[in-house]
Amino acid sequence: MSGGSVERVRAALRAAGHADTVAAFPDGTRSAAEAAAAVGCEVAQIAKSIVFRAGDRPVLVIASGANRADMAKVAVALQGDAGPVFHVKRADGGWVREVTGFAIGGVAPVGHLTPPLVLLDEDLFGHAQVWAAAGSPMHVFATTPAELLRLSGGTRADVREAG
Template identity: 35%
Template sequence: MHPRAAEFGERARERYDADVDVLEFDASTETAAAAADALGCETGAIASTIIVSLSRGDDEARRGSGGRAPPDDLVAAITSGANRLDLDAVADHFGADAAEMGDPDRIREVVGWSIGGVPPVCHDAALPTVFDPTLTEYDTVYGAAGTPNAVFVVEPETLAGLADATVVDLTD
């Protein structure tokens, strides 16, 4: 097993007392469509984790001389692979002026995982998280497990609970 996928499994056990079933594939699972193809499931059953950067009117003041906003400018959205995240709805939900896809380097620095393998849980920093209600239509969903070739199997209600996520539709 890839060391990062194994690390994800260890973190899940340590943090949540959850014994997750990590599946690895030769082919990439970094997009919802690719993961669904590898798993033989509907794209909607893929729990994609998208890290979003929020902008607020006071961001410049909060940054100070360091040039970077603090980690609280990032939020996580766990969406069904069949849906597209509405960034304006995310900004509105979190009371921000705007929202954009997070910077890959910043995501790696704050969350601890790289794009293409960002799991919905086991982040280095606690992020406010929203959960797409479409995922609750499935008995089982699949989230990234730390690498572009690994996923884990979980019930959607369990995943929302582990992520301490608010279930709200912020998709197009």
């Protein structure tokens, strides 16, 4: 299944006018630490994809690999002028695969089966280059935070858990 997922990410990158920078790392890039070691960067430069649920809507938080996402901050970032609209909770692996088309460890910021609501961790913008999952636990692609924002259609937000 990962071959199709990686190709879906490649197609989404090309369709958005982004270079195909997908690279494979047979030893794995499942965690931010593994991905950073594989590409030779700081853990903070890994743009990790975390999927939450807001009812039936997927919420994709693209966080710096050095950070944990704060669900309360995510909910606040998603709220409208009328106040909280979404109850955000953790998503289980089966639901993530069903709605995104990706297994946990390979969730990309693009190419989702169901378009998610997207938030980008403000801390990613402190780096010139970042790497994100490309559809499998062994594939990543290089990009910039500004391109990631454009590609994902997301919103910049403070989502980092304090402490």
